[in-house]
Amino acid sequence: MSGALLRAGGTLKPGLPPVFACLGLLLVWQLYARTLSVGGIPDALSTVRELPTILGDRESLYDILDSLRRMAIGFAIALALSVPLGLLMGRSRLFAALVNPLLMVSYPVPKAALMPIIMLWLGVGDASKLLVIVLGVSLPIIYHAYQGARAVEEKMLWSASAMGMSGPARLARIVLPAALPEILVGCRTGIVLALITMITSEMIARQSGAGNILFSALDMAQYETVYAMILVISALGILLDVAFEYVRGALVGWSEPRHDLAPIPA
Amino acid sequence: MSALSRSEGLIGIVPILALLLLWQAAVSTGMAPPALLPSPLAVLARFAQNMADPAFLAHAGITLYRLFAGFLIALALGVPLGLLGATNRGVGAVLKPLVRVLAPVPKIALYPALILSLGFGDASKIVLVVADALFPILLATYQGAAMVEPKLVWSARAAGTSRGGTLFKVILPATLPSILTGSRIALVVACIVVFLAEMITSTDGLGYVLVRAVRNFQTVEMFVPLIAISVIGLALNGALALARRRLLAGFPDED
Amino acid sequence: MIAISGVTKTFQRRGGGTHLAIDAIDLDIAEGEFVSILGPSGCGKSTLLYIVGGFVAPSGGSVSVSGRAVTGPGPDRGPVFQEFALFPWKTVLGNVAYGLREAGLSRRDADAKATALIATVGLKGYETFYPKELSGGMKQRVAIARTLAYGPAILLMDEPFGALDAHTRLRLQNELLQLWERDRKTVLFVTHAVEEAVFLSDRVVVMTRQPGRIKAVVDIDLPRPRRRDELLLNPRYQRLVIDLERMIEDPPEEMRA
Incomplete structure (x- = not known):
């Protein structure tokens, strides 16, 4: 009891402080740009003022929304493939031994870097970008589903089979819910990753999307747009994180919130 | 494993x-x-050939330099910040919301800003690696330090260790497993980020080798830097696993 | 030796409000006395021990040891915890030598003294083992040796045998008593086991729950040195155990709410 009370508190709670943190960061930026006024860095205020121009522009807004659409689809596909794979790994040592080295080899490879090769095969359309996002998001979800399924108590499964539950039913009705908090930790990483992969692949493909706007603006020396896009993308990252935290709270409010330690960009 | x-x-x-x-x-x-798809034998042959090519090795060396510089800076920042954030209420109150806001920001989006203020050279890439590698280390250190059993600290205090002394004699060694876990993730992150940064704007490094191959439609050449970064990641992971076994002999096993 | 006067402790509740853990505790413990604090779980008996140790600050009242007010932990009061709290990154030798090194002894002197102490607690040959390689009973012996090493005048024992199996528990009780008979340190011993308290102590302090208050102080007038098999047949011992058990008997669940 005393231990828990005396501890500093290991979780990062949402609330007002993060809002202050955002404002503080903007303030630091403003002061920095104003006092140093180094080559071409716009201050926070003029960047914020630039936001309506970008978000009001039909074409760039559609570009950003299109990016988000691809991201959502890619994430959904990755989820549908990775969760069963991870759960199976967690319940079968042999299967885990088979798959693990393959995952380890592919871990340090930047998935967005596969974009040029995938574009050779699938062209520059949606398919390439979706595939890259799926690849980028999958690893952490597989990993956490694996860890979650591995930690499921053996006795819970014994009682389930004693009740006559079949293998697949046990996986879906016992292992999945028990591993859900851990899977969601993977999903949180996955969401950030989806965003990163999306932007990076668009930077590399230079066709459309948020990443493309960002780097085209850089090429054309439209620095206000560059900074405004950075702001938009950062806000997307933060908002997705907050939204996810709400979903997580609703799904597994019984488990302690946990910040993942593995935000692996792709 | x-x-x-x-x-x-x-x-x-x-x-x-x-x-x-x-x-x-x-x-x-x-x-x-x-x-479109060269044979794996051709790719492996080219990889072997490149491993003997000083120019290619120089590119790999530059990538490694950026990777390590960024990782080490992230380690030097992340560990003290995480320890202080977990043990000092004031630091924690400032640090927690900042981390909450900054951790989910896709750092690669900051890269154009880094280029604008630091130029196209090593500095902007290293800072990007720091920005990405910092959070896994910082979060792992923070969580590890916050979970240190208070009775370990009490035992040391009763044995005559000063309050400040417990930071180095108890909290730091007790947090070491978490720090190594965070470092392992940060190293993978560093591999990925440095490669991507080199792909986006660079004249050297493994990422540049890939972009150059794409520009020249040399399909075989495209696979080589990807294999190289995978091998680097595996080697770093192995080195860290070794360090873990050495340093954490007394801690419960973990994979 | 230990003077506890008017000590209270309130904790902040999660989501507001306060919780009174212990209320107005007055207790004096003489030098060389073995005193147990007995009470149901959640009565704040461990919290009281932590306050004496200087690990937790009281919300009110004060504790003094040998006339000096307690403001923090110090090597005059050595804790032994139920959770052992050994340093996992140090070997048995490293754990036991820790306090000696902190006291400024050279590595050689500290190691020599620690090795001797490890033998005293019956763990000769285990010097290079890590805590994770030891059983619970062995871990607690190491923890006791680590605390004895820096020579505290007072031992603060927080349910030290609570995490051990029944057999190990009895053995360690006997060994603790032997150690105590030898150098008669002042011991404050927290437990919820009646027989353990009676077997070991000169006095037993019975606490109530919510808030933690002293309900009674019982003198254990049993002759020393004590032997467990003799005591079990001693009617005075039996009487004390029965009386104390009645005293700490909890009201049933539904009456508490």
Whole structure:
């Protein structure tokens, strides 16, 4: 009891402080740009003022929304493939031994870097970008589903089979819910990753999307747009994180919130 | 991995070999034209050839330099910040909301800003690596330090250790497993980020080698830097696992 | 030796409000006395021990040891915890030598003294083992040796045998008593086991729950040195155990709410 009370508190709670943190960061930026006024860095205020121009522009807004659409689809596909794979790994040592080295080899490879090769095969359309996002998001979800399924108590499964539950039913009705908090930790990483992969692949493909706007603006020396896009993308990252935290709270409010330690960009 | 027996470790080679065979078959049967998908043998041969090429090794060296510089700076920042954030209420109150806001920001989006203020050279890439590698280390250190059993600290205090002394004599060693876990993730992150930064704007490094191959439509050459970064990541992971076994002899096993 | 006067402790509740853990505790413990604090779980008996140790600050009242007010931990009061709290990154030798090194002894002197102490607690040959390689009973012996090493005048024992199996528990009780007979340190011993308290102590302090208050102080007038098999047949011992058990008997669940 005393231990828990005396501890500093290991979780990062949402609330007002993060809002202050955002404002503080903007303030630091403003002061920095104003006092140093180094080559071409716009201050926070003029960047914020630039936001309506970008978000009001039909074409760039559609570009950003299109990016988000691809991201959502890619994430959904990755989820549908990775969760069963991870759960199976967690319940079968042999299967885990088979798959693990393959995952380890592919871990340090930047998935967005596969974009040029995938574009050779699938062209520059949606398919390439979706595939890259799926690849980028999958690893952490597989990993956490694996860890979650591995930690499921053996006795819970014994009682389930004693009740006559079949293998697949046990996986879906016992292992999945028990591993859900851990899977969601993977999903949180996955969401950030989806965003990163999306932007990076668009930077590399230079066709459309948020990443493309960002780097085209850089090429054309439209620095206000560059900074405004950075702001938009950062806000997307933060908002997705907050939204996810709400979903997580609703799904597994019984488990302690946990910040993942593995935000692996792709 | 450590829990796996040797035979189980060997089984893992099967899918990798199968994948390579499938790839070779697709090329040999003419299903995939070599211009789009070179044979794995050709790729491996080119990889071996490049490993003896000083120019290629120089690119790999530059990538490694940026990777390590960024990782070490992130380590030097992340560990003290995490320890202080967990042990000092004031620091924690400032640090927690900042981390909450900054951790989910896709750092690669900051890269253009880094280029604008630091130029196209090493500095902007290293800072990007720092920005990405910092959070796994910081979060792991923070969580590890916040979970240190208070009675360990009490035992040391009762034995005569000063309050400040417990930070180095108790909290830091007790947090070491978490720090190593965070470092392992940060190293993978660093591999990925440095490669991407080099792809986006660079004249050297492994990422640049890939971009150059793309520009010249040299399909075989495209695979080589990808293999190189994978090998680097695996080697770093192995080195860290070794360090873990050495440093954490007294801690419960973990994989 | 230990003077506890008017000590209270309130904790902040999660989501507001306060919780009174212990209320107005007055207790004096003489030098060389073995005193147990007995009470149901959640009565704040461990919290009281932590306050004496200087690990937790009281919300009110004060504790003094040998006339000096307690403001923090110090090597005059050595804790032994139920959770052992050994340093996992140090070997048995490293754990036991820790306090000696902190006291400024050279590595050689500290190691020599620690090795002797490890033998005293019956763990000769285990010097290079890590805590994770030891059983619970062995871990607690190491923890006791680590605390004895820096020579505290007072031992603060927080349910030290609570995490051990029944057999190990009895053995360690006997060994603790032997150690105590030898150098008669002042001991404050927290437990919820009646027989353990009676077997070991000169006095037993019975606490109530919510808030933690002293309900009674019982003198254990049993002759020393004590032997467990003799005591079990001693009617005075039996009487004390029965009386104390009645005293700490909890009201049933539904009456508490």
